[in-house]
Amino acid sequence: MDSLAGGVTRAAVWSGAGTAVREVPLPAVGPGETLVRVALATVCGSDLHTVTGRRAAPCPSVLGHEAVGRVVRGALPAGTRVVWSVTAPCGDCARCLAGFTAKCARVRKVGHEPFAGEWALSGTYAEHVLLPAGVTLVEVPDEVPDAVAAPAGCATATVMAALAAAGAVAGRRVLVTGAGMLGLSAAAACAFRGAEVLVADPHPERLALAAAFGGRPDDGAPVDLALEFSGAAAAVGAALSRLDLGGTLVLVGSVAPGPAVPVDPEAIVRGWLTVTGVHNYEPRHLREAVAFLHATRDRYPWASVVAPPVPLAEVATVLVPAPPGILRAAIAP
Numbered sequence: 001m002d003s004l005a006g007g008v009t010r011a012a013v014w015s016g017a018g019t020a021v022r023e024v025p026l027p028a029v030g031p032g033e034t035l036v037r038v039a040l041a042t043v044c045g046s047d048l049h050t051v052t053g054r055r056a057a058p059c060p061s062v063l064g065h066e067a068v069g070r071v072v073r074g075a076l077p078a079g080t081r082v083v084w085s086v087t088a089p090c091g092d093c094a095r096c097l098a099g100f101t102a103k104c105a106r107v108r109k110v111g112h113e114p115f116a117g118e119w120a121l122s123g124t125y126a127e128h129v130l131l132p133a134g135v136t137l138v139e140v141p142d143e144v145p146d147a148v149a150a151p152a153g154c155a156t157a158t159v160m161a162a163l164a165a166a167g168a169v170a171g172r173r174v175l176v177t178g179a180g181m182l183g184l185s186a187a188a189a190c191a192f193r194g195a196e197v198l199v200a201d202p203h204p205e206r207l208a209l210a211a212a213f214g215g216r217p218d219d220g221a222p223v224d225l226a227l228e229f230s231g232a233a234a235a236v237g238a239a240l241s242r243l244d245l246g247g248t249l250v251l252v253g254s255v256a257p258g259p260a261v262p263v264d265p266e267a268i269v270r271g272w273l274t275v276t277g278v279h280n281y282e283p284r285h286l287r288e289a290v291a292f293l294h295a296t297r298d299r300y301p302w303a304s305v306v307a308p309p310v311p312l313a314e315v316a317t318v319l320v321p322a323p324p325g326i327l328r329a330a331i332a333p
């Protein structure tokens with residue numbers, strides 16, 4: 001007999017018009033699935049895109065895909081403190097077999113599934129989230145606080161994927177454009193790996209934060225590597241124009257439709273330039289993210305850029321743009 005049967009949990013259900021906390025029956029935990037009690041969820045910018053209509057999403061749904069919590073039942077022992085991947089890949093389609101599991105042809109995503117469907121509790125703005133088979137779970141060391149660990153599953157892991165696409169950074173000049181959670185995480189990761197890190201962002205508050213995360217204000221000189229997180233077309237063009245001979249531009253922030261950016265092919269040819277994109281990440285990048293946050297927990301002020309959490313009932317109050325100095329709002333369901 002399933003001891004969870006008959007239990008209820010609470011989830012913030014986004015309806016398009018707003019968000020309401022509803023009582024939901026605790027689901028049965030099937031083979032390969034894991035039920036997690038969410039301790040802290042952080043608010044990724046893509047959820048703001050969803051609620052403002054910039055990104056298409058199933059509706060109604062339980063949003064939220066960056067969080068830390070404890071296993072109730074499933075793939076790891078009960079009580080294990082974990083973060084988890086955004087994507088639930090099938091594992092056997094051509095894309096999965098080619099190593100692009102995040103782009104699985106049948107991918108399902110945490111915080112992106114219809115509430116009326118078979119995976120109602122897909123999001124982290126809830127007391128419990130159900131994680132299907134295929135989701136990567138990574139145990140979080142006790143020394144890493146919730147506010148530091150929560151962004152691992154989207155922001156930090158995506159940054160690890162971007163750095164993998166960028167190649168070795170030690171001794172190189174790196175430009176980071178867009179100093180939100182991803183940009184500052186990238187600045188910190190590049191600095192930690194021995195790069196000289198320049199940061200560009202229109203907000204003075206964020207540039208001030210960059211210093212604490214291993215970066216300094218952009219000096220306008222050529223760079224070996226540019227990591228673009230703002231998604232602004234002008235920033236993409238400007239970053240491309242900054243590459244030195246053999247340089248690489250990694251695009252990460254362009255996740256919503258925007259204007260095309262002019263490309264000078266002669267500059268790419270003569271400059272031996274590389275332009276690449278990264279969207280989501282692979283399981284190894286989530287493991288790297290947790291290891292990186294653990295290694296740098298005292299070196300960079302991760303928790304300082306996460307706002308004090310609000311209760312679940314107040315989720316609507318944090319699904320709005322935060323002040324520039326706060327990179328992540330948080331919810332303690």
Ligand SMILES: [Zn+2]
Pocket residue numbers: 044045046047065066154155
């Ligand atoms: Zn995200």
Ligand SMILES: [Zn+2]
Pocket residue numbers: 089090091092093094095096097101104105106107
């Ligand atoms: Zn697949």
